Amino acid sequence: MDSKKPKALIVGAGIAGLAAAWWLRKAGWDAAVVERSPAVRDGGYMMSLSGPGLETIKRMGLFDKVSEVAHRLRENIMHDQRGHEMLRLQYEDFHGGTEGTAICRGDLARVLREALPDDAVRYGETVTEITADDGEDKVHATLSSGEKLTVDLLIGADGIRSSIRDRFWKGEDCLEQLGYSYAAYDIAFAKKLQADCVSFNCPGYLATVYSLGEDQKAALHIWRNPQAGPQDRENKMEAVHKIGANGPALVTEVVAPFETASSLVIDDLTMVTLKRWSKGRVLLLGDSAHCLTLISGQGACMAVASAEILASELMKTNNDVAKALANHEKRLRPVIQSLQAHTRKIAPVYIPAGALKYHLRNLFLRAMPYSWIVSWYKKSATGEIDLTQALKD
Numbered sequence: 001m002d003s004k005k006p007k008a009l010i011v012g013a014g015i016a017g018l019a020a021a022w023w024l025r026k027a028g029w030d031a032a033v034v035e036r037s038p039a040v041r042d043g044g045y046m047m048s049l050s051g052p053g054l055e056t057i058k059r060m061g062l063f064d065k066v067s068e069v070a071h072r073l074r075e076n077i078m079h080d081q082r083g084h085e086m087l088r089l090q091y092e093d094f095h096g097g098t099e100g101t102a103i104c105r106g107d108l109a110r111v112l113r114e115a116l117p118d119d120a121v122r123y124g125e126t127v128t129e130i131t132a133d134d135g136e137d138k139v140h141a142t143l144s145s146g147e148k149l150t151v152d153l154l155i156g157a158d159g160i161r162s163s164i165r166d167r168f169w170k171g172e173d174c175l176e177q178l179g180y181s182y183a184a185y186d187i188a189f190a191k192k193l194q195a196d197c198v199s200f201n202c203p204g205y206l207a208t209v210y211s212l213g214e215d216q217k218a219a220l221h222i223w224r225n226p227q228a229g230p231q232d233r234e235n236k237m238e239a240v241h242k243i244g245a246n247g248p249a250l251v252t253e254v255v256a257p258f259e260t261a262s263s264l265v266i267d268d269l270t271m272v273t274l275k276r277w278s279k280g281r282v283l284l285l286g287d288s289a290h291c292l293t294l295i296s297g298q299g300a301c302m303a304v305a306s307a308e309i310l311a312s313e314l315m316k317t318n319n320d321v322a323k324a325l326a327n328h329e330k331r332l333r334p335v336i337q338s339l340q341a342h343t344r345k346i347a348p349v350y351i352p353a354g355a356l357k358y359h360l361r362n363l364f365l366r367a368m369p370y371s372w373i374v375s376w377y378k379k380s381a382t383g384e385i386d387l388t389q390a391l392k393d
């Protein structure tokens, strides 16, 4: 590490950690990232990039690189539980005026990784010991390699099950189960889909299959699971098998190989709600701080936007870390709270729990003029707030 620059250690090289490293370097910091995986993690689930996150990607000069690996989704054909077509959503109608880009998580991580120097990320490495005493303006960390580092800021960008959060926010009850589980994976699957994206709705269940190219598809299943908890992975695997056994033909076919998919992510929809995202010189960033879940469609976007805000506040305050962390939180928190409130509200609309709510929702979708539905979906994506405007300082 460069001895003259302020130093940061970032734990986790997901979207949040990689973006934080890039922005801190831009702010003149020496930022090292440790990632416990041996290499960039592949993960086939599809994400949309929009709003302030996409603006941040552009300011990083990475929009062209993102576009090279992005997927252009034109249409989503939604079906009801009997396999009847219910609605055709044209994606460009949602983005009217603003752009939206769909990208696999692993591809975005690779683009961010390649924007950093080779030695910026240490794969297969983690922190084993941290000392961050109250009132001290340095954090002392020991890495699994045995190396000892003293830094001005430690960032826990280590995801929803953050060990940095467990260590420094011990005893804070911050995991909020929304009552759903999900499975996301990509598979080799040659069959042509009716559209770039097809989805199937049943009471308490939603399946979406995306085309990643001629021979590759990505699948996402979300189902109601009021007893959801991280310990019941076997039950969740079982639930996906049942979905395959009872679903329409396409869902049965994509579920068949799901257990062998190396990209499989199977978990619960869990939000993280903390009163503060920093303690002294330790900051949580991304899902570790405020997981929004896939329902908001903004988790990765807000992670990169948050990294940029952090860097701008450090520059503005001339690296007064305490002030910068306070300003960062002040700008970001209202937006995150609004997205989380909206996520609670919208999840039961996307995946209605019982048959009555399901049929009422479908009646609405069938009866409403298309322009109303587009306007409702647009608002539902952001909780009706202009995220870019709200994040301005």
Ligand SMILES: Cc1cc2nc3c(=O)[nH]c(=O)nc-3n(C[C@H](O)[C@H](O)[C@H](O)COP(=O)(O)OP(=O)(O)OC[C@H]3O[C@@H](n4cnc5c(N)ncnc54)[C@H](O)[C@@H]3O)c2cc1C
Pocket: 011, 012, 013, 014, 015, 016, 017, 034, 035, 036, 037, 041, 045, 046, 047, 048, 049, 053, 105, 125, 126, 127, 157, 158, 159, 160, 162, 163, 184, 220, 265, 285, 286, 287, 288, 292, 293, 294, 297, 298, 299, 300, 301, 302, 303
């Ligand atoms: C199916 C699905 C669809 C989604 N769709 C969208 C979307 O459309 N738009 C959107 O913006 N967001 C979306 N999201 C959310 C988005 O993917 C996340 O918010 C984002 O990836 C979080 O990034 P992160 O870096 O905070 O966490 P993570 O991606 O979880 O990264 C954490 C990293 O830390 C590493 N790590 C953990 N512990 C340690 C340790 N002790 N030491 C070292 N390393 C460690 C992990 O290996 C990992 O690489 C979606 C999520 C899912 C699951």
